[in-house]
Amino acid sequence: MAKVLVVTSGKGGVGKTTSTAALGAALAATGKNVVLVDFDVGLRNLDLVMGAERRVVYDLINVVQGDAKLAQALIRDKRVPTLSLLPASQTRDKDALTDEGVARVIAELKEKFDWVICDSPAGIERGATLAMRYADVAIVVTNPEVSSVRDSDRIIGLLDSKTERAEKGERVEKHLLITRFDAARAGRGEMLNVEDVLEILSIPLLGIIPESFEVLRASNLGSPVTLNNPVSAPARAYFDAAKRLNGETLDMTIPSDKKGLLGMLFGRRAA
């Protein structure tokens, strides 16, 4: 049974697109058929993070409006054959999305794939509400700081009221993904710690992604961090999160890039 998953947050810049790419690649690596749908019409980024920007011909808007067939717009990933991308349009705006059009595209995608992962734009306007509209599962991406947490809380409220499932009286399964977590800074009280965030949002925790330069490096290379460096700390955290999405029970750990004694002594090279 295909599942529609929305990656959302309310606030911008917390790591929705990065997490969509990393989780999508991690799920696809287990052999599942996965499609990533970019709902950020007008400000598309998922194609860049996936390294597919030079292969975009048709986009979500073309399919929603019936100008192109779904198969024409889907871009298959070159590294993982079970991973596909449906890019957003950069030239249009979010008003070009229609409720009926999105419903039709999602229904069509559900026939072909095991996971339909929708990358929501920031905000709570049309793009974001349509991205979550048909979701079965939601991942709420949050940074451990107060404004991100409050925006996430707002989004959880919308997931409980504006989605199709909520209107039918069912519940959207919600998971919390804490990104850019720095254990040392949280320990010093410069960041909210995990317990605070969980206490405020009170939804189950899917994973904690540590702050790492690996994430930025992978984005700039156009590759999800789970493909670019699968043994890095954030990649391992994303793999664990993907396993939990598939129903596995794992202990919650915060992976870190362990440094040996020499590595700590010689942390930076001078030249």
Place this chain on the structure above:
Amino acid sequence: MTEIASPRHSIRFHGRSYHAMVLAPEPPVASWLAGLDTWLERSPGFFFGRPVVLDVAVLQPGKQDLAELLQKLAERNIKVMGIEGAEPSWLDFAMPPLLLSGRQTSVIAGDIPPAAAEVPAAAPFSDSAPDAGAPLSNAPSPPGDASSTPPMDAPPQQPNSLLLDSPVRSGQCIVHPEGDVIVVGSVASGAEVIAGGSIHIYGTLRGRAIAGSRDARARIFCRKLEAELLSIDGLYMVADDMPAHLRGQPIQVWLEGDSMMMTQD
């Protein structure tokens, strides 16, 4: 042997409420009836087709007099559909049934001499929009008439609290003007709970709690105070005004005159 149950249609019963006009005669009955006649002369068709309930709580007529009164009303073409405030022993099978637990709505009062009659009545309006003059456009009601009617016994209150067993999220606004609000969970920063009565939060209150929009006796309770704003009956207090030592504590807030009191529970 198997027994075949004949297919039976189930009978359904529904509860439904209607608005009725209440006639409450006052002793002496003769002068009350005289006043009614004066009224009927001016608006002959007033009671035609209207459901009328006879309230005899004030009159206390006894069985014989009640039968006579019903007879006299029937002579005036007033059909009584129910009787309120009577002892069951006064009623016989031919009389209209005894009605209980009526609720007062807006008051229709005409310019009958107050000594003669009083027609507190239920008109089809909610009490938030009393507009008693409308059906009586030919009989202007004197100002202050509504207040001159003696207060009825308070109608039995239905339990009217709102219980929420999920957290109130940022941006959500819970409005319950009729009673208490109970939240089993937290109220997020940027969320708002507005209640006619008291507010009980079994969790952390981080948002706004606005209690007692109709009741200065209302209180606010929460397990942990992190609120942005607290208000009771229009008096409010923002986070900066709250005593610092009560932050993060379980608290209770109430009004004493024009000051807001707050204590650790």
